[in-house]
Amino acid sequence: MNITDGKLFTTMLRAAYLNLEKNKEEVNRLNVFPVPDGDTGTNMSLTLKSAIKNMESENNENISKIAKAFSTGSLMGARGNSGVITSQILRGFAQGIEDSEIIDVETLKNGLVQAYKVAYKAVMKPTEGTILTVIRGIGEFAEKNYKNYVDVKVFFDDLIKEGKKVLDSTPEMLPVLKQAGVVDAGGMGLIVILDGILNYENIDSSDSISVETVKVNSTSFPIAQDTGEDIKYGYCTEFMIETDYGDYLKFRNDISKFGDSILVVKGDGLIKTHIHTNNPGVVLEKALQLGQLKDVKIDNMRIQHNHIIAGEEADKYLDPAINPDKKTKYGFISVSSGDGFSKLFKELGVNEIISGGQTMNPSTETILEAIDKINSDNIFVFPNNGNIILAAEQAKSLSEKNIIVIKSKTIPQGITSLLSFDEELSPEENEKEMNEVLSTVKTAQLTFSIRDTEINGLKIKKDDIIGLEGGEILSTGKKLNKVTLDLLNKIIDEDSSLITVYYGEDTEDKYVNDLERKLTRIYQDLDIEFVNGGQPLYYYIISVE
Template sequence: MAVEKIDGALFKKALIHSSRVLKQNKRIVDSLNVYPVPDGDTGTNMSLTVEQAVEEAGKIKGDDLKRIVDAAAWGSLMGARGNSGVILSQLFRGFAAGVPAEKDSLNAQDLAMAFKKGVDEAYRAVLRPVEGTILTVAREAADKMLAEAKKSKNIVENLEKTLDHARKVLDKTPEMLTILKEAGVVDAGGKGLIFLLEGFLQALKNPALIDEEETGESAGAAGQGAVRADIPDLEYIYCTEVIVEGREIDIEALKSQVLPLGDSLVITGMNNVVKLHIHTNHPGEVLERALQWGELSKIKVDNMKLQHQEFVRSAPPGDDEVKDTTIVAVVSGEGLKQIFKSMGAGAIIEGGQSMNPSIESILSVVEEQKSPNIIILPNNKNIILTAEQVKRLSNKNVYVVPTRSIPQGISALMAYNPLHSVDENVNNMNRALKNVITGEVTFAARDSRWNGTEIKEGDVLGIVDGELVAIGADRSEVLRELILKMAGEKDSGVLTIYYGEAVSPEEAGEVGSEVAKKYPDFEVEVYKGDQSLYYYIVSLE
């Protein structure tokens, strides 16, 4: 079948089907995690990111190509989760920027050029791009698509050849990254991109795959936004959100019109589609002013006093003082949440391993804080890039301290001093990360090979700062061996053990007592963390 042009209607259908194909295969992508620990969520993160792109594109009435690709780009940005989701959102963003406003369809050359612009944007988003990842597969695919577009106007034929080349590049990723070769897998993000391209091609070959009545529907429940907590005595009660769709929306003018009506104002968008969020006592007036700029959709007005708590904030009762700086931390586990709150975190976002919050979720919590300065503690290597994107979207001064673990997050909190300037605090918190060693005891989610060691599904693993140091069948024994490796030649230190939801207080107490006896010069503390997936998280400073 020959297809020489892709208009707005066909692009929307292809996007929907791409999302479905990825969703159907996300577990395959998740299983390609190079580490056997139970945090393989690349496929899930990519799928949720694309689902929100579909959701926003589906709200565009009519077949205006530029509005559709802009909406998809904006949706993917707001829904981006994890490193893979952020990179994918940048592919969408660059693609949309590569589609001229006057275009009502894309030919083979247009499609290839837009995709190449998306790849360039994705590379710019990553501080230190690594070859053998989704970036490599995307770049090679873009180059192949450009080369084929010079030879043929048939987009289907070009995509078939592009996909064939991209699959071969993906198969070579283990040769580019030793860690992939050892684990016996190809790059997960690259595999996810292949599924998306396959879905796009299938839809071009058979547009009837997507029924007309489904075109405007979401491919899934994406975009889990922040739900505000039950807070008494609010100055502004109604959390108001709305999508504005128009031709020439002046974001700054719209902002000045609604700003007097409340606080926590966030306006983000791309050209013809804008999302507005504000806390106000006059939601009707907000909507009236937004209506001047275009059509309204996804109107959401919530009474914040009545909402169920999803994001927990830790301001002490009766403390109405507006702080200069608020620390926002991503944490999972009720015990760990309480610890972070008690140490000064002003807002807690539910998230961590296998539960990466979206850009929109973090942004929403950041913007509802009254402090002008925000410090984000991601506490997970796969959330750092997501948090960094919030910096350029927020109306506040946002700083990201790149904490890669719960112990690093706690160490950063200990270095914070409310009497110091935000810059001084950020510098001190960054320095504090070097003083802590992180240990984790978890289980193998699948058979694998790690650092030359054969691992079987169900094995208990001991990991120190990302390196496997112990394997066994008993978690207490692995914990003891882990601590032995962490202590090394140290004569003293503070050793803190946080036990997970699968561990009883009695078990944790017994292990803690044994460790304290074995290391009399160490200060040993045991706390209930309630974290999932990890039996123990250990900190040594």
């Protein structure tokens, strides 16, 4: 048996998607950490959904063209690391079969060998015990044994059996998998895809598939529809101080009495400041005591607000850097989860906010759409999630603009990195500086467990509070603030000077107020700020600098 019919090949690929879609929750449950946003199966399914959409829109009957269209669609719809790697596997397969009009044993071998090679090249530091190991095991088995087969179906069946053997060994390669008692989720997703192809006759691919790409829209933060009377501090004030003054935290304390939404970051010979205040002149006087000022921007937020409410053109009140019709030297894109975070990014001059994060990784296509909206020579992208960096890098490779991906893995890292930007520096100098400051930020995250598990000696029950930092669960228990304090005690050290607590949309005020009282008492020598992040699923996201 060889695959000679383009329609049959299309049916097989549809069955691969349907099988993964039906089993995505089983794949999701294999995610190591029991957090409520484990989404490997969902990301891979959405990636294949985009592939189906593109394949069917091109309506090809040639097998190599079908594979290419499927690959291109997966590339544009790739979500998360698992989705991006899946798209690279499909890209390699399409390259490997070249212009073949049939898929016989040798062609299948060529496709799979190229699939694992391309996938490995796409990842800077490949980790064994993942989907990469599984596809490599399949590809190497194909390369070594293909001459022993004449029937594609028999060959494919044995390839899957080999893939399952490799998948079963992933816990021995990654201790964290063994400790959690699971195999790799991405590797399992790949096996589910291949099983769908092999057993296409048993999967009802005649079902109507909704192939509209699920998009996480790139949007501006919505402006509140009220009179503006509740704006406590009316002037959004930003500036840079050219100074060698080292105690920037003292400066922040000195101006804190004059406003809120204060962000002060020190760079090389510079202090960048953002504050909402009713007395910008007083703040600038304080700043002048430290050095020369540049890039001063003061926006009257009440006037802006009133003009927007009246339906009048407000662009003249806004920073030109966020006016999409005016070409600028620099543009900024940030992934954000929560209205509070989105508002903060907008205030810091971000042009395009992409709603997303752990709960919904934006696709390569979504990031490209945001890039296209910005009329700028150089565009910085802040993924703010380790699972989105690969999609951002992929968007960079597809864009003709100069795209700089800052490898921020958390929103607090993205905020700190953005504040270190200096318009006077070159794109390369900014990229170096903005990536370097990422290491100065520790991010604590408080959420709840979605299942019973045991990790790092911690026995965790479903619905327990869990505290994470740097990809590790460090604290767990029944009481939110007790777990939070225990987590912070483990990550705060003598170099820590600032704690910023971003509380989520479902975090009750009584917990926020209680935590603020306790932190103020325990960490009297540290600066402590509370900001409404509005994020889902995470009670607190805490930045420690």
